[in-house]
Amino acid sequence: MDQKSSITIHDIARELNISASTVSRALNDNPRISKATKEKIKAKALEMGYQPNTIASNLRNQKTNTIGIVVPLINRHFFSSFISGVEDVAFAAGYNVIISQSNDLLEKEKQIVHSLFSNRVDGLIASLSMQTDEFDHFQLFSKKEIPIVFFDRVVPELEAHKIVVDDFMVGFKATEHLIQQGYKRIAHLAGPTVLHTYRDRMAGYRAALEKNNMPIDEELIIYSRLTRIDGRDAIQQLLALPQPPDAAFCGNDTSALAMMVYLKKIGMKIPQDFGLIGFSDEPFSEVVTPSISTLKQPAFEMGLKAAELLIQEIESKNRLSKHLTITMPTELIQRESSSRIR
Amino acid sequence: MDQKSSITIHDIARELNISASTVSRALNDNPRISKATKEKIKAKALEMGYQPNTIASNLRNQKTNTIGIVVPLINRHFFSSFISGVEDVAFAAGYNVIISQSNDLLEKEKQIVHSLFSNRVDGLIASLSMQTDEFDHFQLFSKKEIPIVFFDRVVPELEAHKIVVDDFMVGFKATEHLIQQGYKRIAHLAGPTVLHTYRDRMAGYRAALEKNNMPIDEELIIYSRLTRIDGRDAIQQLLALPQPPDAAFCGNDTSALAMMVYLKKIGMKIPQDFGLIGFSDEPFSEVVTPSISTLKQPAFEMGLKAAELLIQEIESKNRLSKHLTITMPTELIQRESSSRIR
DNA sequence: ACTTTTTGCGCAATCGATTGCATCTTTTTG
DNA sequence: CAAAAAGATGCAATCGATTGCGCAAAAAGT
Numbered sequence A, B: 001m002d003q004k005s006s007i008t009i010h011d012i013a014r015e016l017n018i019s020a021s022t023v024s025r026a027l028n029d030n031p032r033i034s035k036a037t038k039e040k041i042k043a044k045a046l047e048m049g050y051q052p053n054t055i056a057s058n059l060r061n062q063k064t065n066t067i068g069i070v071v072p073l074i075n076r077h078f079f080s081s082f083i084s085g086v087e088d089v090a091f092a093a094g095y096n097v098i099i100s101q102s103n104d105l106l107e108k109e110k111q112i113v114h115s116l117f118s119n120r121v122d123g124l125i126a127s128l129s130m131q132t133d134e135f136d137h138f139q140l141f142s143k144k145e146i147p148i149v150f151f152d153r154v155v156p157e158l159e160a161h162k163i164v165v166d167d168f169m170v171g172f173k174a175t176e177h178l179i180q181q182g183y184k185r186i187a188h189l190a191g192p193t194v195l196h197t198y199r200d201r202m203a204g205y206r207a208a209l210e211k212n213n214m215p216i217d218e219e220l221i222i223y224s225r226l227t228r229i230d231g232r233d234a235i236q237q238l239l240a241l242p243q244p245p246d247a248a249f250c251g252n253d254t255s256a257l258a259m260m261v262y263l264k265k266i267g268m269k270i271p272q273d274f275g276l277i278g279f280s281d282e283p284f285s286e287v288v289t290p291s292i293s294t295l296k297q298p299a300f301e302m303g304l305k306a307a308e309l310l311i312q313e314i315e316s317k318n319r320l321s322k323h324l325t326i327t328m329p330t331e332l333i334q335r336e337s338s339s340r341i342r
Numbered sequence C: 001a002c003t004t005t006t007t008g009c010g011c012a013a014t015c016g017a018t019t020g021c022a023t024c025t026t027t028t029t030g
Numbered sequence D: 001c002a003a004a005a006a007g008a009t010g011c012a013a014t015c016g017a018t019t020g021c022g023c024a025a026a027a028a029g030t
Helices: A009-016 A020-027 A035-048 A054-061 A077-092 A106-118 A136-143 A167-180 A196-211 A228-239 A253-265 A283-287 A299-315 B009-016 B020-027 B035-048 B054-061 B077-092 B106-118 B136-143 B167-180 B196-211 B228-239 B253-265 B283-287 B299-315
Strands: A066-071 A096-101 A123-126 A148-151 A161-165 A186-190 A221-223 A247-250 A275-277 A294-296 A325-328 A331-333 B066-071 B096-101 B123-126 B148-151 B161-165 B186-190 B221-223 B247-250 B275-277 B294-296 B325-328 B331-333
Touching (some): A066 A106, A066 A299, A077 A299, A096 A106, A096 B077, A106 A123, A136 A148, A148 A299, A167 A247, A167 A331, A186 A196, A221 A228, A228 A247, A228 A253, A247 A253, A253 A275, B077 B096, B096 B106, B123 B299, B161 B299, B167 B186, B167 B275, B186 B253, B228 B253, B247 B253, B299 B325
Parallel strands (some): A123 A148, A161 A325, A186 A221, A186 A247, B148 B161, B161 B325, B247 B275
Antiparallel strands (some): A294 A331
């Protein structure tokens, strides 16, 4: 009764006194098999509780219907939302998703990429670890022409498809928004400028100031890793300046929150005395008091797009010769922390 | 130069004029192969850029070193943290993780479970979808004695290992905490009582009141699905009572937050006029104003534990005859929303 | 009635790694 | 020094599904 070892197409074939080939073809709706035989086989398969062995099929077909994902950390809202988007599209298209986290370690990233390759995933979606400064491990895939889509943290050195946001516009829009709200001295808490994403945002920040004929004061630009500690340190440093700023564009919501907590503690009023805007729209940004203005990074949609692009590449005979870079729109979400005018 | 089709052990064997068996054994450090040959083979493998084909190996070994995970939604802090824990342990033990989300739909859950079975995962970790009221699809695994670990949303009908928190204690500790803080009429926003988890929490709530000789007023217990809307509706309803409560234990942080927002809007002071405590310690709970007291559900640790248990089961020859239920501790995190004393 | 085409299905190889058994060589033992 | 034991490697089957090719029977065409 309880079938310990699995039922194979050979078992079905034996029961029906036909060959395994026929069973295989019938179950795959091959037109070379008659309707009557097909029905008989399908009925038997159901009766015997047959479950196809995907592994065997994968081996023979040289295709796994599996997508590999590498992210620094699953447990982060942006990444889990992104993955959720990928998973949606992948599932609908009949793909499984293998997820691994690099914990922002280059060595682990390498291991993962090798492992995913050995598992013969049909395509790869990846965001680089913070440490990643060499890219040989991805050659495994490009050499075999297995498509890759990078997202979020990308570098120009990589010849592959990319899903990013327009970081320049992020910086520009955030800064201009603060200007429009009447802030006069706007600081910027920047991320590590080795990463293009942060360099571009800073460029946007500078451009917005220039366009509005406001001076660029290097003292108002602080470089950090954008943690909570960094945010608190930065605001202290800024307020200690002879001419302190009256607003700040922070590289992420986390550091914006840290600034806010500190400012509230020392009795400054937000947004009256100080304006704040962050980036990425973390879940908490909406619910803290005052709520934090930010630019929303469409994580879920980026995941959808990445999966669509990847699957399209996997399934098209002739690969796109050029590598696409898809820029996703960001949305300014104005909340209390920057709403001085209204 | 750029090897389009993969290199196999046969390619290595041919180059070295030996048999594929020897190559296989050498790469697996089989003692039957001489040290000299091993080294020669390993060097050649490296030189040729050999990457083992896990699929072929899996097929032959009847083992995939893969764990399947089914959750309602990846993009939720509890689940993504849990998965992160699983992934950590799994990776360290040489397992891959295939993740799927049911979107709280029974049909999708069924599909996923079948798909994971067909992919011959070595074990399964699952949290049931909201709709799940039949469990036949999991029989696939139990029939073949493939281990399963359920977590979070579990039901007694399932004969499998389980990782849960002590929901009774959750309700008890939360309620007693409010009592100790001097609140006199404590409401409870309960979840759907078809789920044991909510039933148990309510039982804890009642027990705490009884132990402290406080009356149980059914008017103060509201049943809902614990969304933000539900939280707002509930607090309105509670405040409209002839004898409104002065505190509430909410089934999750989300609904507690909703209550808080409403209470602040109508000018009530928290925790002075009204005390609040939630459950699960969402990331926002710490940073909202006032911060929300809660009971922390150790998501990451639950993931670690689930993976450890599952892998132990996978790798042990003789399976545990009895099904373990592991109860994880919850931690009361006292924050501003309930700190009336001191 | 005979050839040609179509239809339905089976044989056997294949995907790449693994492994029980056999074979051959070398070393040890009585 | 022969026999037994140990050491090193190869042969061929196996895991389960797929598919090119071939064969036979039925249908269609002449």
